[in-house]
Amino acid sequence: MDGRKNIKIALNIATLLVTAVFLYWGDSVLSPFQKRILNLAAIFVILGASMNLVVGFTGMFSLGHSGFMCVGAYTAAILTMSPESKELIYYMEPIVPWLKNIEWPIIPATIMGGIIAAVFGILVGFPALRLRDDYLAIATLGFAEIIRIIVTNTISITNGALGLKNIPSEKSLLFYWSFCIITIIILKNLINSSWGYAFKAIRDNEIAAEAMGVSVFKHKMLSFTIGAFFAGIAGALMAFLITSIDPTMFRFLFTFQILLIVVLGGMGSLTGSVIAGIIITIAMEWLRFVERPMTILGMDIPGIPGMRMVIFAILLLVVVLFYRQGLMGTKEFNWDWLLDKLGLARNRERGIS
Amino acid sequence: MTLETFLQNIANGISLGSLYALIAIGYTMVYGIIRLINFAHADLLMVASYAAFYGILIFALPWWLSFLLAILLTTILGMSIEKIAYRPLRDAPRISALISAIGVSFLLQNLGIVLVGASPKPFPRPENLVWNIHLGGISFLSLAVIIPLITLVLLAAVNLVVNKTNIGIAMRAVSRDFETASLMAVDVNKVVVTTFAVGSGLAAVGGIMWSLQYPQIDPLMGVFPGLKCFIAAVMGGIGSVPGAMVGGFLLGMGEVMLVGFMPDLSGYRDAFAFVVLILILLFKPGGILGEHVVEKV
Amino acid sequence: MSAGKILSTDSITMKFGGLTAVSELSLDIYAGEIIGLIGPNGAGKTTAFNMITGVYEPTKGKIYFKGQDITGMRPDLITKAGISRTFQNIRLFNSMTVLENVMISKHVRLKANPLDAVLRLPRYIKARREHYEECMELLRQVELDDVAHEMAAALPYGKQRRLEIARALATQPSLLLLDEPAAGMNPQESLELMDFIRQIREQFNLTILMIEHHMEVVMGICERITVLDYGVTIAQGTPTEIQNNPRVIEAYLGAVESNA
Numbered sequence: 004m005d006g007r008k009n010i011k012i013a014l015n016i017a018t019l020l021v022t023a024v025f026l027y028w029g030d031s032v033l034s035p036f037q038k039r040i041l042n043l044a045a046i047f048v049i050l051g052a053s054m055n056l057v058v059g060f061t062g063m064f065s066l067g068h069s070g071f072m073c074v075g076a077y078t079a080a081i082l083t084m085s086p087e088s089k090e091l092i093y094y095m096e097p098i099v100p101w102l103k104n105i106e107w108p109i110i111p112a113t114i115m116g117g118i119i120a121a122v123f124g125i126l127v128g129f130p131a132l133r134l135r136d137d138y139l140a141i142a143t144l145g146f147a148e149i150i151r152i153i154v155t156n157t158i159s160i161t162n163g164a165l166g167l168k169n170i171p172s173e174k175s176l177l178f179y180w181s182f183c184i185i186t187i188i189i190l191k192n193l194i195n196s197s198w199g200y201a202f203k204a205i206r207d208n209e210i211a212a213e214a215m216g217v218s219v220f221k222h223k224m225l226s227f228t229i230g231a232f233f234a235g236i237a238g239a240l241m242a243f244l245i246t247s248i249d250p251t252m253f254r255f256l257f258t259f260q261i262l263l264i265v266v267l268g269g270m271g272s273l274t275g276s277v278i279a280g281i282i283i284t285i286a287m288e289w290l291r292f293v294e295r296p297m298t299i300l301g302m303d304i305p306g307i308p309g310m311r312m313v314i315f316a317i318l319l320l321v322v323v324l325f326y327r328q329g330l331m332g333t334k335e336f337n338w339d340w341l342l343d344k345l346g347l348a349r350n351r352e353r354g355i356s
Numbered sequence: 357m358t359l360e361t362f363l364q365n366i367a368n369g370i371s372l373g374s375l376y377a378l379i380a381i382g383y384t385m386v387y388g389i390i391r392l393i394n395f396a397h398a399d400l401l402m403v404a405s406y407a408a409f410y411g412i413l414i415f416a417l418p419w420w421l422s423f424l425l426a427i428l429l430t431t432i433l434g435m436s437i438e439k440i441a442y443r444p445l446r447d448a449p450r451i452s453a454l455i456s457a458i459g460v461s462f463l464l465q466n467l468g469i470v471l472v473g474a475s476p477k478p479f480p481r482p483e484n485l486v487w488n489i490h491l492g493g494i495s496f497l498s499l500a501v502i503i504p505l506i507t508l509v510l511l512a513a514v515n516l517v518v519n520k521t522n523i524g525i526a527m528r529a530v531s532r533d534f535e536t537a538s539l540m541a542v543d544v545n546k547v548v549v550t551t552f553a554v555g556s557g558l559a560a561v562g563g564i565m566w567s568l569q570y571p572q573i574d575p576l577m578g579v580f581p582g583l584k585c586f587i588a589a590v591m592g593g594i595g596s597v598p599g600a601m602v603g604g605f606l607l608g609m610g611e612v613m614l615v616g617f618m619p620d621l622s623g624y625r626d627a628f629a630f631v632v633l634i635l636i637l638l639f640k641p642g643g644i645l646g647e648h649v650v651e652k653v
Numbered sequence: 654m655s656a657g658k659i660l661s662t663d664s665i666t667m668k669f670g671g672l673t674a675v676s677e678l679s680l681d682i683y684a685g686e687i688i689g690l691i692g693p694n695g696a697g698k699t700t701a702f703n704m705i706t707g708v709y710e711p712t713k714g715k716i717y718f719k720g721q722d723i724t725g726m727r728p729d730l731i732t733k734a735g736i737s738r739t740f741q742n743i744r745l746f747n748s749m750t751v752l753e754n755v756m757i758s759k760h761v762r763l764k765a766n767p768l769d770a771v772l773r774l775p776r777y778i779k780a781r782r783e784h785y786e787e788c789m790e791l792l793r794q795v796e797l798d799d800v801a802h803e804m805a806a807a808l809p810y811g812k813q814r815r816l817e818i819a820r821a822l823a824t825q826p827s828l829l830l831l832d833e834p835a836a837g838m839n840p841q842e843s844l845e846l847m848d849f850i851r852q853i854r855e856q857f858n859l860t861i862l863m864i865e866h867h868m869e870v871v872m873g874i875c876e877r878i879t880v881l882d883y884g885v886t887i888a889q890g891t892p893t894e895i896q897n898n899p900r901v902i903e904a905y906l907g908a909v910e911s912n913a
Binding site: 197201204 | 706708727729732733737738740744746747748749753756757759761767770771772773777784820821823824
């Protein structure tokens with residue numbers, strides 16, 4: 004094979020190795036607080052990338068991501084909590100018997116969180132994906148609310164509004180970032196496959212895609228379900244990271260934050276979602292200072308709750324009004340670009356993937 | 357259910373339905389003209405309520421003056437939002453305008469939290485506007501009469517404007533075919549701004565009425581009424597002013613009756629509107645009074 | 654039914670609300686023909702295309718393709734059955750290259766599932782390589798191979814039109830519907846287009862139904878012509894018959910003169 008290809012394979016392996024070493028090293032030297040933020044970033048990257056698949060690559064303006072996340076989080080939490088904590092926490096109404104004694108390890112429970120969320124994705128997708136644009140947006144937003152309301156009201160399964168506590172905790176970088184990296188690789192391969200092109204064809208021109216023989220509904224369903232699956236995975240990871248969840252967490256506000264990542268990174272760029280996911284997570288933590296009381300030049304300034312979201316709302320508006328492409332537009336990072344910059348052996352065959 | 361509670365529910369349903377109708381008109385007009393779900397419409401309710409609240413409590417204005425100023429302020433805000441956040445995106449993909457609308461909505465909500473705090477405040481009820489009426493076995497607030505009355509008057513006024521004035525005729529032309537209308541020397545910007553002004557003014561009236569009826573205000577108070585009123589507009593047939601009225605009444609009455617007849621389902625009250633929305637979109641996407649539009653290819 | 658009949662529409666009618674866009678249109682098209690569908694703006698020509706390709710379901714009437722009833726079938730299934738089309742207002746996939754535009758048609762025939770693609774399994778890679786070769790060959794045949802890796806949106810107008818046709822050919826149709834292929838072209842380009850259409854008919858063994866306003870193109874290339882006015886079929890016949898038909902002249906006068 005040509006030289007470029009071998010170089011790229013070597014670079015990919017090297018990157019993975021370096022990342023693995025960094026994660027391993029980070030697990031032992033970083034503070035719990037730093038690790039928590041990095042893990043949160045991994046979760047937001049998964050959320051941003053999976054929402055981008057639906058919104059940016061397939062052109063479906065779905066606002067239901069927080070609902071699928073909610074399903075994943077609850078599935079994973081219920082599957083992993085010990086029977087003793089379940090007895091303790093479900094004091095309004097005892098948990099249904101068939102869930103009472105289940106206690107799974109966290110990795111299968113995470114994947115199950117994704118699967119159940121995907122099942123919800125199919126259930127929601129069947130009616131909702133017949134709609135377009137803003138009708139799709141409002142319907143998916145409605146479905147996410149319905150999911151949340153169901154979770155609040157099915158007390159013998161979810162413990163209702165009280166939420167769940169004592170969910171097994173997982174703190175390692177390796178765990179969260181492995182899920183994140185695998186998600187990105189899967190989504191990247193999908194987007195660069197002929198399915199990915201079919202998604203983009205639907206986004207660019209639905210009627211032409213259909214005229215080319217692409218079954219639009221089937222492909223929208225596929226994209227939407229995969230999006231829901233990864234939202235569910237992210238929800239499960241969130242449950243293990245913060246160890247207590249309740250239905251109010253999964254309000255539309257959450258989808259707003261993910262939307263911000265997608266728009267800031269660039270609708271239709273996975274690279275953009277990765278970068279924006281990390282930036283937004285860190286900014287969210289860093290900007291906490293504006294909500295805390297502080298002293299500037301001897302003046303006491305009281306903390307201003309809500310200020311962070313004001314900043315994020317303005318950021319979203321600025322991006323959509325003035326930099327509609329976001330950070331990356333529809334461009335992706337790739338080795339070819341980097342190697343071209345470095346002037347290394349140029350020998351590429353494009354178009355097949 | 358006794359006759360009294362049934363009548364009580366009817367009274368509640370009528371006030372809630374009128375409120376929904378009033379707010380839904382703004383959604384339906386804006387959507388009819390620029391095909392945008394104006395998410396910020398919901399938050400205008402909140403802005404109007406706080407303006408009225410501070411007018412009465414801080415500036416000690418008479419309630420009617422405070423209400424008028426609040427309506428004026430909200431109208432100006434609505435027009436500014438159109439100019440700043442929507443107009444630059446008029447030729448952009450629809451998703452962009454929708455994202456902008458969501459951004460404005462979050463900005464208003466969180467500015468609200470920053471400026472007035474997240475905790476709810478009690479909204480004052482002027483004594484000569486809100487009193488108890490006893491009729492046979494049931495008692496209800498004067499609002500159960502005043503709100504529907506105001507809604508009917510405003511609806512009649514809007515209908516008059518849309519059907520009889522020049523700007524109304526221009527509005528209908530733009531709503532039918534934006535591009536052709538702009539080619540035919542209709543001042544599209546003027547039409548859009550007027551639409552936002554009327555819609556925002558109605559939202560302000562709706563918000564103040566809402567706060568009188570449910571006298572607790574907080575920065576997120578607009579979110580659910582907003583979503584539901586959009587749903588009401590879709591139910592009635594988006595773009596149709598009488599449709600918004602019908603949708604609003606049906607939705608309000610339906611919600612109250614759902615809780616009245618099936619108290620077990622009261623936890624699902626907020627889901628009811630969404631279920632209705634999804635059913636309408638699937639089976640009668642044009643709404644009750646709307647016409648089904650076939651996409652041009 | 655005659656053996657060579659490939660498409661027949663049996664009094665298809667399309668109503669939008671109170672408006673009748675197409676009324677009782679009956680077409681019979683035989684294998685290998687080039688048929689023209691003409692008429693003033695708003696006569697219902699594109700609506701007829703949309704009914705044949707499944708974008709609209711006719712209010713009334715039936716459509717048969719190779720003897721099979723395709724009325725109201727989904728557009729993608731009609732494409733798979735062998736009818737392909739281009740659009741009056743060009744509808745390319747603008748974020749993709751020329752080659753990728755054409756390769757979409759092969760995705761539909763792919764015998765692999767998304768998991769194969771994600772895992773990059775050999776059978777997926779092999780299938781895609783074959784598709785790549787096939788599509789490059791097609792682009793060579795229509796002389797677009799030199800711009801295969803250009804973005805579709807960046808092509809000059811004439812090449813975009815040609816790509817629309819190439820993309821339709823990639824679905825391996827037996828019936829090709831062209832919606833105003835010569836729109837916006839000068840006389841020289843129109844002439845080349847006529848040669849191109851004749852050439853692809855031979856090369857790909859096609860039957861062609863086309864909507865066109867350029868009279869010299871229609872009269873020069875079509876074997877039979879159907880004329881619509883306000884949704885109603887006012888004439889059917891050979892180009893000479895159509896040119897001498899008083900009703901057509903009456904309905905069409907302005908357009909014929911301005912193009913003549």
